[in-house]
Amino acid sequence: MGKIISIANQKGGVGKTTTAINLAASLGVLEKKVLLVDADPQANSTSGVGFDANDIKNSVYECLIGKAETSDCIISTKSPNLFLLPASINLVGAEIELVESIEREYKMKKVLTLIKDQFDYIIIDCAPSLGLLTLNALSASDSVIVPIQCEYFALEGLGKLLNTIKIVQQRFNIDLQIEGLLLTMYDTRLRLANQVVEEVKTHFQDMVFKTIIHRNVRLGESPSFGETIVIHDVASKGAINYLNLANELLQKLTITK
Numbered sequence: 001m002g003k004i005i006s007i008a009n010q011k012g013g014v015g016k017t018t019t020a021i022n023l024a025a026s027l028g029v030l031e032k033k034v035l036l037v038d039a040d041p042q043a044n045s046t047s048g049v050g051f052d053a054n055d056i057k058n059s060v061y062e063c064l065i066g067k068a069e070t071s072d073c074i075i076s077t078k079s080p081n082l083f084l085l086p087a088s089i090n091l092v093g094a095e096i097e098l099v100e101s102i103e104r105e106y107k108m109k110k111v112l113t114l115i116k117d118q119f120d121y122i123i124i125d126c127a128p129s130l131g132l133l134t135l136n137a138l139s140a141s142d143s144v145i146v147p148i149q150c151e152y153f154a155l156e157g158l159g160k161l162l163n164t165i166k167i168v169q170q171r172f173n174i175d176l177q178i179e180g181l182l183l184t185m186y187d188t189r190l191r192l193a194n195q196v197v198e199e200v201k202t203h204f205q206d207m208v209f210k211t212i213i214h215r216n217v218r219l220g221e222s223p224s225f226g227e228t229i230v231i232h233d234v235a236s237k238g239a240i241n242y243l244n245l246a247n248e249l250l251q252k253l254t255i256t257k
Contacts, residue, residue, distance in 0.1 A: 002035070002116045002117065002118070002119040002120055002121055002122050003120070003121055003122070003142050003143070003253070004112060004116065004121075004122040004124065004140055004141045004142050004143075005121065005122070005123055005124070005141060005142065005143050005144065005145060005179060006124040006126050006134075006137045006138055006140075006141040006143075006144045006145070007019050007020040007023070007123065007124065007125055007126060007144075007145050007147065008126040008134060008137065008138065008144050008145075008146060008161070009126075009128065009146055009147055009148070009157075009161060010128055010129050010130045010134070010157055010160070010161055010164075011128060011149075011153075011156070011157050012128040013149065014147045014148060014149040014184060014185070015147045015149065015182075015184035015185055015213060016125065016126070016128065016147050017040065017044040017045050017048060017125050018048075018184070018213075018219065018223075019145065019147050019182060019184065019213070019242075019245075020036060020045055020123050020124070020125035021036065021045055021048045021049060021125070021223075021228055021229075022219070022228055022229045022230070022238070022239075022242040023123060023145075023242055023245055023246060023249070024036040024082055024121070024123040024228075025049075025079040025082050025228035025229065025230045025231070025242070026230060026239075026242040026243045026245065026246035027081075027120070027121050027123075027246045027249075027250075028079055028080045028081035028082040028230075029079075029080055029081075029230050029243065029246075030243075030246055030247070030250065031081065032081060032120040032121055032250075033081050033083075033118070033119050033120045033121075034081060034082050034083065034119060034120065034121045034122070034123060035074065035083045035084070035085060035115070035118075035119045035121070035122045035123070036049065036077075036082060036083070036084050036085070036123050036125065037060060037084075037085045037112070037122060037123065037124040037125065037137075038059075038060060038084065038085065038086050038087035038125050039060060039087065039091075039108065039124050039125060039126055039127060039133050039134075039136070039137050040087060040091075040125050040126065040127040040128070040133075041087065041089075041091040041092040041094070041127060041133075042087075042127070043056075043086070043087035043088065043089070043091070044125070044223070045084070045086075045087070045125040046059075046084065046086040046087050046088075047223065047226065048222075048223040048226065048228075049077045049078070049079065049082070049084055049226060049227075049228060050077065050078060050226030050227065051075070051084065051086055051226070053086065053087055053088050053089055054088075054089060056086045056087070056088040057088075058072055058073040059073060059085075059086045059087055059088035059090065059091065060073065060085050060086065060087055060088075060091065060111070061087070061088055061090040061091040061094050062088075062090075063085070063111040064094055064098065064107045064108065064111060064136075065094070065097060065098075069114075070085070070111050070112070070114045070115050071114070071115055073085055073086070074115070077228075078227065078228075078231055079227075079228045079230060079231050080230075082228070083119070091133075094132075094133060095131050095132040095133055098132055098136075099132070104132065104136075105132070105135055105136060105139045105172050106136070106139055106140075106172075107136055108124075108133075108136035108137055108139065108140040109136070109139055109140035111140075112140050113140075124137045124140070124141065126138075130160070130161070130164050135168065135172070138164075138165065138168045138172070138173060138176060139168060139172040139173045139176075140173075141173070141176060142175065142176070142177065143176065143177040143178065143179035144165060144176065144177075144178055144179060145179045145180055145181075145182055145209075146158070146161060146162075146178070146180075146181050146182065147182045147184045147213075148181055148182065148183055148184065148200060149184055149185045150183055150184065150185055150186040150187070150190075150192075150193040150196045150197060150212075151185065151192070151193070151196065152192060152196070154196045154199075154200065155199070155200070155203075162178075165178060178207060179249070179252075180207055180208065180209045180252075181200065181204055181207050181208045181209065182208075182209050182211070182213065182245070183196075183197055183200060183208065183209070183212045183213065184212075184213040185213065185214075185215050186212045186213060186214045186215065187214070187215045188214070197212065209245060209248060209249075210248060211241060211244045211245040211248050212241070213238070213241045213242070213245070214237050214238070214241055216236060216237045216238035216241070218232060218233040218236035218237075218238055218239075219236065219237075219238025219239075219241075222238075229242060230242070230243070
């Protein structure tokens with residue numbers, strides 16, 4: 001049965017979608033069957049692997065409101081062993097529509113439970129908010145990875161996110177674990193970036209992944225080609241970073257089994 005991992009941070013621009021896409025793709029390269037779930041109304045994970053959200057007829061939205069079966073909405077991508085449960089423009093209204101639903105926090109869990117055993121890993125790209133869609137993702141997940149940008153405001157809002165995760169653990173998903181904090185957008189030339197890395201590691205110690213994601217031009221441009229970094233430029237620093245992260249995650253999960 002597959003492990004479900006959410007990539008979550010209510011702050012935008014921290015490398016959340018980049019991490020969701022490229023961690024999923026890297027796990028695929030390592031011969032794991034992976035499903036990428038785009039739970040963000042911006043649909044950047046969908047476009048980032050080569051699909052136009054405007055052309056998507058069956059998406060995670062239709063699954064959440066019960067208009068489509070999960071298996072009918074999953075599509076294959078150009079990246080090895082990587083499949084997508086896409087977002088569409090309709091997902092914008094999902095939070096409003098779900099508000100009065102019975103067991104509204106568990107809609108995503110029901111959607112993914114149906115296909116969980118078909119994949120080794122399911123990676124959920126959460127919206128940059130702490131709304132109902134993110135709550136659904138966390139309620140459905142076994143663990144969560146939190147990307148943290150290596151800049152001055154890196155820790156701003158992190159306490160609020162960790163508190164939200166704690167509330168989800170207490171009320172909706174007692175089994176939810178924090179897989180780790182991931183430092184992203186690291187620029188070796190900046191003294192401030194090094195200070196942020198040290199501060200995060202000092203405060204959170206073993207919770208922080210050893211792998212750090214560097215700023216990389218190829219990593220930034222790959223979504224404009226609708227390609228994961230392992231397809232766009234497997235020799236790039238960005239690809240190496242995410243392959244290292246995937247290996248670190250697999251080693252960590254093997255140790256904790």
